[in-house]
Amino acid sequence: MSYLLKPLQVGTLKLNNRLVMPPMATAKAESDGRVSQDILDYYKEKSEGGNISLIIIEHSFITPEGKASKNQLSVSDDDIIEDLRKLADVIHQNGSKAIMQLNHAGSAAEKEVIGTMPVGPSAVINPRKGNIPRELTSKEIDDIIQAFYDAARRTKEAGFDGVEIHSAHGYLLNQFFSPLTNKRKDEYGGSIHNRIRIHLKVIEAVRSAVGDDFPILLRLGASDYMEGGSTIEDSQIAAKEFEKAGIDILDISGGFCGYVVSGCTEQGYFAQLSESAKKVISIPVILTGGITEAKAAEQLLADGKADLIGVGRAIFKDSTWAQRAVESLLTI
Structure with missing residues (x-):
């Protein structure tokens, strides 16, 4: 049987195959972050047929101060829960999680x-944006951890099947993870164990918000691929700690390098990172990055590079990609 078509049970999460649609920003939300008809239509179309077992919604801001861009989806207020329920329902109706x-x-x-x-x-330059932020106080860090708790609670109340904590692509948790942007001298800076202290507190908060039987994923920018940045060795240490803390699935991507690895043209840009994570943890690992062909996804799974395959841009461009991929593998 095809590797990509094998089902997978992760705690309470039952997946009918190994195909994941990773989070991709659409800028289709209302200006205040509410769910729009455009977003409902978009996810309805992408989930049609139920060929994608797991759909991870685009990154959603947990506080207005943490908003990444205009028309980004919000999960920052209790008033939005019923709107989010419509979004979960649209995807569920098509058979995806x-x-x-x-x-x-x-x-x-x-x-x-x-x-x-x-x-x-820290008040140091952001390598992707070029700006210098204001350094967070310990109290503000506590408030952000609380905001993750509240957002996770809303997610569960809205009927989603799980929640993913975003620590990739140079966003806040990834900024703590990376030595490029974390120059703190307190408990949150210095060693890799200190740089993931906020992650462990966020995982603990999220787990207390959703209970033991609700899947928690974490997307890790596992290497910056930049001099002085985070390394594979850092991400292996982090992966082990995240598994111990209760993460159910680790979702591997890039750090300050973003979604690509410079000079890498093979499908599965981050296969080296996902494979290294798999060597030290037993929970499932998702690999994304430039995967455009079903046979490439199949080979990455066969080679043990990951347990689940995220196909982003190909599905973004062509909503029938998943159906055609599944059909092509049914004869294997």
Whole structure:
């Protein structure tokens, strides 16, 4: 049987195959972050046929200060829960599972969007944005951890199947993870164990919000691929700690390098990172990055590079991609 078509049970989450639609920003929400008809239509179309077992909704801001861009989806207020329920329902009606991705942009936010000065672990330049944020106080860090708790509670109340904590692509938690942007001298800075302290507190908060039987994913920007940045060794240490803390699925992507690895043209840009994570943890690992062909996804699974495959841009461009991929593999 095809590797991609094998079902997978992760706690209470039952997936009918290994195909994941990773989070991709659409800028289709209302200006205040509410669910729009455009977003409902978009996810209805992408989930049609139920060929994608798991759909991770685009990153959604947990506080207005953590908003990454205009028309980004919000999970920052209790008033939005019923709207979010419509979004979960649209995906469920087509037979896919729905995960909400929670994010704080940190220094990747823009003053024009949030109305205040962006914040970060340290007042140093953001390598992707070029701006210098204001350094967060310990009290503000506690408030952000609480915001993750509240957003996770809303996600569960809205009927989603799980929640993903975003620590990739140079956003706030990734800024704490990376030595490029974390120059703190307190308990949150220095060693890798200190740099993931906020992650462990966020995982604990989210778990207390959703209970033991609700899946928690974490998307990790596992390497910056930049001099002085985070490394594979950092991400292996982090992966082990995240598994111990109760993460159910680790979703591997890039750090300050973003969604690509410079000079890499093979499908599965981050296969080296997902494979290295799999060597040290037993929970399932998702691999994304430039995968456009079903046979490439199949080979990555066969080679043990990951347990689940995220196909982003190909599905973004062509809503029938998943159906055709599944059909092509049914004869294997």
